[in-house]
Amino acid sequence: MTTIYLIRHGQASFGAKSYDQLSPNGELQAKLLGQYFNRILKEEPYVVTGSMQRHQQTAHLAVAECFSETNIITDSAWNEFNHQQVFAQYEPRFNEPHLLKQEVENQADPRAHLAKIFESAIGRWTDGDFHHEYDESWPDFKNRVETALQNLCDELAKTKPRYAVVFTSGGVISVAAGKLLELNANRTFALNWAICNASITTLRLVGNEPQLLSLNEHHFIKAEDPQLLTWI
Template identity: 80%
Template sequence: MTTIYLVRHGQASFGAESYDKLSPNGELQARILGRFFQKILKDEPVVIAGSMQRHQQTAHLAMNECFPDTQVLTNNAWNEFNHQQVFAQYEPRFEQPELLKQEVAKEKSPRAYLAKIFEGAIERWTGGDYHHEYDESWPHFKNRVETAMQNLCDELAKTQPRYAVVFTSGGVISVAVGKILELSINRTFALNWSIANTSMTTLRLVGNQPQLLSLNEHHFIKEVQPDLLTWI
């Protein structure tokens, strides 16, 4: 029976001109994850990563700690939605990521403020009236992720490896879990906001259908360096 680990990338560069790059914290998170995999994975896994830089960096840093010769297969179906465009369409001045970072930094509760902006931006993106304004609409993103998940399950059901690890993003993981649990859009994106960097969401494959075993495991980060735990 195959176990699938959906891994969110390490901390990226929030507010930078290019978000799509791991921060020093993100690099360390990925290495800690890899050392944890070394303890729990008894066989070499099938490894897949989205094509974004943060996915690739996390995958290679983590696997170098446990199975350094493992091939990382790239599949852009596991890429995140364009969150910077989603923010910018909600509030045009946030087209410059550094302005969003500056505003968040001024708040007494930065995480709560960013959560409020995120909620509004996601509501606009998923609401149905503005799909034409986005490079990738919510229905297209949802269908892309659900198709990627089912294609993976179909392939793993044929080859039956013991483990598969997918390096991706919080939005992708939320949609995959939302599909399994039949969650509403609001509940799906409530999950997205809670998924920690380099956390693992674990699925068990029964036939060619995934069952949720665990969500957002990040205890291995807490055990090593609690202040390294991040969500942004």
């Protein structure tokens, strides 16, 4: 029976011109993840990563700590939705990432304010009236992720590795979990907001069907230093 670990990338660079690179904190999170895998995985895993830089960086830093010779397969089907476009379609000035960061940082409760913006922006994206305004609509993203998950499960059912590790993003993990839990879009993205950087969501493969075992495990980071936990 195969255990699948879905990994959210380490902390990226919120508010920078390019979000798609790990911060120094994100690099440390990835290394802690790899050290944890070194303790719990008994053999080399099957490893897949999205093609985004933050996915690739997290994967290589983590794998270097445990199974450094493991082959890493890149599959862009595991990429995140275009969050910058989702924010910008909700509020055009947020097309400049530093303006979004600036607004959030000027609030008494930055995380709560960003959560409110995120909820509104996602609500617009998932509203059927606006699908045509996005490069990738919500139904297309959902279908892409669900197909990627099923394709992975079909492959693992044939090859039967003991472990599989997928390095991806919070939105992708939320859609995968949401499908298994039969959640609507609002509840799916409520999960997304809760998933912390470099956390582990665990699935068990039964035949070629995945079952959700756990969501958003991050105790291995918290045990090292609670200040290392991040959600943005």
